[in-house]
Amino acid sequence: MVNFEDLTLKYTDKLAISQLSLSIKHGEKVAIIGPSGAGKSTLLFHLYSLLKDNAAFCSQKQGLVDGLSTYHNVYMGSLARHNWLYNVVNLVTPFSVPLGEVNGLCHELSLDVPMAKLLAELSGGQRQRVALARALYQRQPIFIGDEPFSALDPLMAEHLLKLVLARHSSAIMVLHDKSQALSHFDRIIGLREGKLCLDVTQDELTPELLAHFYSHESFPQPCNA
Amino acid sequence: MPKSSPFIGYWLKTTLSLWVIAFVCFYLSDTEIISLDPWSELQRMGLGLVSPDFFATEYLLEALWQTVSFALLGVFVGLLWGAPLALVYTNRFIAAMCAVIRSIHEIFWALLFLQIFGLSPITGILAIALPYGATFARVFHDILLQSPVTTVQTLPAHTDKISRYFYGRISHVIVPILAYIRYRFECALRSSAVLGFIGMPTLGFYLETAFRQGNYHEGAALLILFITLIGTISFWCRPTLIILYLFCAVFTLPNIPSVDGMLLWRFISQDILPPALQNLDGFSQFDFTQLLNWAYKILLEQALPGMILTLLLALSALAMAHLVSVSASALAFKPLTGSIFSSVMKLLLLILRSIPEYIFAFIFMMLLGPSMLPAMLALALHNGALIAFLTLRQSDTVSVSADFNGRIDGYCYDILPKIYPNLMGLLFYRFEVILRETAIFGILGVATLGFYIDSAFSEIRYSTALLLMACTALLNIVVDLVSRRLLTQSTRGGLACR
Numbered sequence: 046m047v048n049f050e051d052l053t054l055k056y057t058d059k060l061a062i063s064q065l066s067l068s069i070k071h072g073e074k075v076a077i078i079g080p081s082g083a084g085k086s087t088l089l090f091h092l093y094s095l096l097k098d099n100a101a102f103c104s105q106k107q108g109l110v111d112g113l114s115t116y117h118n119v120y121m122g123s124l125a126r127h128n129w130l131y132n133v134v135n136l137v138t139p140f141s142v143p144l145g146e147v148n149g150l151c152h153e154l155s156l157d158v159p160m161a162k163l164l165a166e167l168s169g170g171q172r173q174r175v176a177l178a179r180a181l182y183q184r185q186p187i188f189i190g191d192e193p194f195s196a197l198d199p200l201m202a203e204h205l206l207k208l209v210l211a212r213h214s215s216a217i218m219v220l221h222d223k224s225q226a227l228s229h230f231d232r233i234i235g236l237r238e239g240k241l242c243l244d245v246t247q248d249e250l251t252p253e254l255l256a257h258f259y260s261h262e263s264f265p266q267p268c269n270a
Numbered sequence: 271m272p273k274s275s276p277f278i279g280y281w282l283k284t285t286l287s288l289w290v291i292a293f294v295c296f297y298l299s300d301t302e303i304i305s306l307d308p309w310s311e312l313q314r315m316g317l318g319l320v321s322p323d324f325f326a327t328e329y330l331l332e333a334l335w336q337t338v339s340f341a342l343l344g345v346f347v348g349l350l351w352g353a354p355l356a357l358v359y360t361n362r363f364i365a366a367m368c369a370v371i372r373s374i375h376e377i378f379w380a381l382l383f384l385q386i387f388g389l390s391p392i393t394g395i396l397a398i399a400l401p402y403g404a405t406f407a408r409v410f411h412d413i414l415l416q417s418p419v420t421t422v423q424t425l426p427a428h429t430d431k432i433s434r435y436f437y438g439r440i441s442h443v444i445v446p447i448l449a450y451i452r453y454r455f456e457c458a459l460r461s462s463a464v465l466g467f468i469g470m471p472t473l474g475f476y477l478e479t480a481f482r483q484g485n486y487h488e489g490a491a492l493l494i495l496f497i498t499l500i501g502t503i504s505f506w507c508r509p510t511l512i513i514l515y516l517f518c519a520v521f522t523l524p525n526i527p528s529v530d531g532m533l534l535w536r537f538i539s540q541d542i543l544p545p546a547l548q549n550l551d552g553f554s555q556f557d558f559t560q561l562l563n564w565a566y567k568i569l570l571e572q573a574l575p576g577m578i579l580t581l582l583l584a585l586s587a588l589a590m591a592h593l594v595s596v597s598a599s600a601l602a603f604k605p606l607t608g609s610i611f612s613s614v615m616k617l618l619l620l621i622l623r624s625i626p627e628y629i630f631a632f633i634f635m636m637l638l639g640p641s642m643l644p645a646m647l648a649l650a651l652h653n654g655a656l657i658a659f660l661t662l663r664q665s666d667t668v669s670v671s672a673d674f675n676g677r678i679d680g681y682c683y684d685i686l687p688k689i690y691p692n693l694m695g696l697l698f699y700r701f702e703v704i705l706r707e708t709a710i711f712g713i714l715g716v717a718t719l720g721f722y723i724d725s726a727f728s729e730i731r732y733s734t735a736l737l738l739m740a741c742t743a744l745l746n747i748v749v750d751l752v753s754r755r756l757l758t759q760s761t762r763g764g765l766a767c768r
Contacts, residue, residue, distance in 0.1 A: 097427040108420035110437070112445045121437050124425055129432035136436055176424075183426050 046071045046187075046215060047095050054087055054239075061087040063239040074216045076227055078243075079236035080259070085219045086191055088236065092217055093189045101183035101213075105191040107176040109164050116160040118175050119147045122182030150178050154205060169196045177205065181212060188213040192221050202226065281690055284756075285592070292589030295582045301646070304639030311636045318486025324495070326488035327476050334495065337472040339519035340391070340465065341458035344398025345451070346516060351399070352406030359411035372404035373746030375709035375720070376461045378739055380468055381727045386537055391523045394470045398461055402454060409450055410443075417442035455507070459500055460626050467628070467713060471524065474626075481632055497624040537732070544733040568734055572726075573741040576719035580745065583642050583718060584705045587649035591704070592697055594654025599661040599693065605670055606681050616662070622655035628710045635714070645711040653700050661693045698753045705749055709742070719745070 047069045054062040061084040069075055069092075077085050086105060093102045101122070109118050117136065120143055124132055135143065139160075148160055156174045158167065164175065173196040180188065188209055194202035206226055210216055220226055227233055233250055235243025235258045243258050327333065358364055380397035387393045422438035429437075466474025473496055480489035507515075540548055544564050547556070601607055602615035627648045634644030668688050674680050712720020719742045726735035 101426070102424055104420060104424045106418075106420040106423075108418070108422075108424035110421055110441045113437075113441050117437070117441070121421075121425060124429040124433045124437060125427065127433075129430045129436075132430075132433035133436055136441070179424070185426075 046073075047092060049095075052091070054084075054091060061239055062091070065239070065241050067234075067241065069215075069217065072214055073232055074210055074230045075218070075232045075234060076230040077217065077219045077234045077236060078221075078227070078258075081221075082238075083236040084239040085236050089189060089191050089217065089219050096187055096189065099185055100187035100189050101180040101185040103176055103180035103188070103190040103193045105195075105219075107172060109172060109176055111165040112163070114161050114163060115151070115156075115158055115167065115175055116144060116147050118164050119150065119178045119182055122179040123184075125183075147178070147182065150182060153208065154178055154181075155201065170198075170201075173197060174205070177209070181209065186214045188216040188218070190216070190218040192219050194226075195221055281694060284694065288589055288592065292586050295585040296589075296646075299579075299582045299586055299642045299646075301643040302639070302641050303643065304641065308637040314484065315486050315490075315633065315636070318488075318490040321487055322491035322494055323487035324491045326485065327480070327492060329471070329476075330492075330495075333466075333471060333473050333476050334499065335522065336470075336524070337459060337462045337466075337474075337496075338499070338515070339522065340394045340398060340462040340470070340472060341455060342512075342515055342519045343391075343395045343523075344462065345402060345455050345458045347395060347399035348402035348406055348454075349451070350403075352403030353410060355403070355407035356410035356414065359407055364407070368404035368407045369747050369750070370743050372401050372408070373706070373743040373750070374401065374739055375706045375742075376401055377464060377468060377709055377713065378720070378723055378742070380465050380470070381724070381735070382739075384468065385541070385727070385732065386534055387529060388527055389469055389471075390526050390529075392526060394462070394465050394472070397465060398458055402458060405454070406451075410447060413443045413446050413450070414439060452503070452507075456500055456503060459503075463496060463626060464628065464710060467710070477629070481629075493625065493629065497621060500624045501620055541730075542732045542736055544737075564733075565737065568737055569741070572722040572734070573719070573738055576717065576722045576738070577741065577745055579642070579716070580705065580708050580718040580720075583645055583708050583711070583716065584649075584701065586642075587646045587653070587704050588697065588701050590646060590650030591654040591657065591700065594650050595657035595661065595693060595697065598654060598658035599665065599689070600678070600681055600686075602658065602662055603665055603681065603685065605674060605676060606678070606685075616659075619655045619659050619662075622651055623659055625652065627652045627707055628714060631711055631714055640715065642716055645708070645714075645716045648711075649704050649707060653704055657693060657696045657700060660696055661689050664692055665689045698756060701753055702746065702750050705746055 048067075050066040052062055052065045052067070053060070065088070077089065079085050090102075090104075093100055110121075116139055120135065120139075123143060127135075131140075134140075144160065151157070151160070151174075154174045154177060156171060156178065158171060164172065167175065173193070177190075177193050180190065180193070190209070193209070194205060197205065203226060206229055210229055216230075218230075227250065228247070230247060232246050233243065234241065237258075243254070245254065324330070355364055355368065359368070376397045379400050380393055383393040383396050387396075417439050421442065422434060425434055425438055462470075462472050463474040463477070466472040466476065467478055469475065473492060477489060477492045477496070480486070480492060544561055547561065598615065598619060602612045602619060604612040606612075607615070630648035630651055631644050634647050638644050638647075665685055665688070668685060670684060674684050708716075708718045709720035709723075712718045712722070713724050715721065719738060723735050723738045723742070726732070726738060
């Protein structure tokens, strides 16, 4: 599905990803972990830019529009499926078909707010689910998410993770902790300082390995993954 | 060079420099108080204010409606040509053209169109639509720049351009843009009234007549109506009613006199040309030294002194507006002065910002005699009140810390640092407005650039007027560039108070 070698990405002032090689196959569910500033989001966005024709992206910044309704924010996931006139008219008076679809999707995500409610009035957890709903509504085979459940409680997060994984044949997600959410993924990748330090399958993953990975957090040592 | 204290931050330096410059300007200006018997005039004004006569004006309803309809149509036409330009504002030519159009005051545009179209509604509407459209282009462009780009990044690939634009960009900015249009409509009402000064049939015409003739009962009534009109915009100007209003405005326009093509052609080909270029039969008759002499004379005798006085007036007024806005925004802050006093202050601010500057100038001129002081006070009160009003909207949402002691020292530690950068930003933005508004005082007789332009028009020296208008535009553009640079320097990385 995606394959690159010796990838180096940098911002103007600092190196984000250095000489990283990675190959992800179709159907794989990959979790990316690592301390903050390790380059996870940069790598993820790069993966998205390679896969964007078939992938839905749920960004950490969410990209929600405060001035629009909940419905419109979710509907934006389907912009590419309709022509511009349909989209613009829908902005003024929502069509009933997508309205029903979006409403149903929101119910599945336990997001029981009126569809016309302005986004600015939603809570942090609700906003995150709106962003997630928008990504799901894209109906793509690949899901790429940057900490898509960080503002939710563990129970809700697990429920939604299962839902997302069931609806996409492939998934790549950044997760911010060593939570048990990892058990739902086939493969776990660990990043530290822009380098690949951990790349194991679900079977190979042990608590010791994880502890070892995180224990180096504050020491800039060469990795031997 | 003395070592500067680390505690003297950017805003302190800016404020001190502003005050030093303004002090020098004030010293150089003519601020002598010459007044023969101000109190009897003031007494009559006061009497007029307590017993306003609402039935003295013959065409009151027509005047009110014309004021509204010129403002509506002006803003509408301005939006029609200004909003699309916002999308191509990055083009340097467009930006320069808008800057020139914007920098010339409505009243000068009106004076110019008056020569072509006469006292026709076209004059009034165009005079508002031109500078407003140019302002819309720039402001919409700025607002669009601030809209976050993350939304566009998360949209599905292959989304078409138009949907991408509407959902990803416009939807972010539609609320501030609508708020801005609403605010500009309020400004347009004031501009529309000002056009009465040069004879358009709006409220300003009757207002000026009443005040000049000393009919203060009638004048006060008109003033009260005008303030009420502005203060109640949100009640009568509902979004759903606007289309209806627009139709009414178009259908009730006064008759448009036919434009004489010959006259128009003569105006463009002869009247607005400098004397050296008029009635030329061939290029051989062209006398370059005559043209230079003409320009040199005007620049030296009118443009230069006009510019100096304009700047002196505007800078002094700016510092006074600073004083007014800082003290008024403290006095109207509820946790500091209590709910009753702050409500009274807020009402006062509403009245002060609704009254057009020239009415203040007029009143102060009666009291203090003809000098630059009335104009300064008028500009300071009006703009200071407006800045205080906008600052209060911010300070009312700022969270007061739990141990706020409700005293002025607590205010200075807790609130002022949070609102000051915004206040100064507004103040510098208003400087451009203050500079433009000095035009009106020219019409009232203060020897700013506006005075010379008005005189040139009344002496039917159109070429002189045009040259002076170009000088005004140039001055405004330079000042705008400088104040923008000052602001961007300070706001790099957010408006932090240091």
